[in-house]
Amino acid sequence: MSEIKAEGIIKNYGNLVALKNVDLEIDKGEIVVIVGPSGSGKTTLLNILGLIDKPSEGKIYIDGKYLGNLSEKELAKIRNRKFGFIFQFFYLIPELTVIENIFLPLWIKEKKFNTRFILEAEKYLSIFGILNKKNSYPSELSGGEMQKVAICRSLICNPKIIFADEPTGNIDSLSALHFFKFMENLNKEKQITFVIATHNEKFLQFATKVVYLNEGKIEKIEKRR
Ligand SMILES: Nc1ncnc2c1ncn2[C@@H]1O[C@H](COP(=O)(O)OP(=O)(O)O)[C@@H](O)[C@H]1O
Ligand SMILES: [Mg+2]
Incomplete structure (x- = not known):
């Protein structure tokens, strides 16, 4: 059974068709790399696979379960429990410090604050060499530092799947x-x-599957390893 299955995905933005009948299966433990020119639908596809955005048509299954009938609240729960996201534009919360931004998803998941959250967040901050920025606010960071914070935040809840949009872009x-x-x-x-x-071709060497998108269509899926 695939961990994620997308079937006949179409996404319309008004008259613009951003995704045209996309089928894709992702198995547990894969590294799937989606490539394609700017505007080809990479971000749109990622957001639909990550249950952030809904397709206009088509179905998404997670662990074999069709999710079309779930409420926004139920979808949010799946995202929080199972997924980590590294967004292209980070979406850090400006009013929170770096360390608060990182442990917020864990706090949401466990509902009650625990000082362990701080230690967990510090562990990732150290790995990415930005522990000294833990009490800074996002506006005080460089683009690269913001990206690292976004990476730390994506890891904090021990996700099963990480979705990343241009994670090394900055x-x-x-x-x-x-x-x-x-x-x-x-x-x-x-x-x-x-x-x-x-866009980073260095990712291709790690991929188990490379998905080539062009004008909203999958042109080719290359299986590797
Ligand atoms: N919220 C939106 N409203 C209208 N058009 C959008 C929206 N998001 C994306 N698009 C359009 O959909 C197409 C695919 O965009 P996107 O998925 O961001 O491509 P990529 O990530 O490959 O650059 C583009 O033509 C883009 O302009
Ligand atoms: Mg994009």
């Missing part, structure tokens, strides 16, 4: 290398699935 090549290694480890040791939309 960081230097050394930090990108860091991210690759980290991704590889999480994938190998915890079987975490990654779904990544990217």
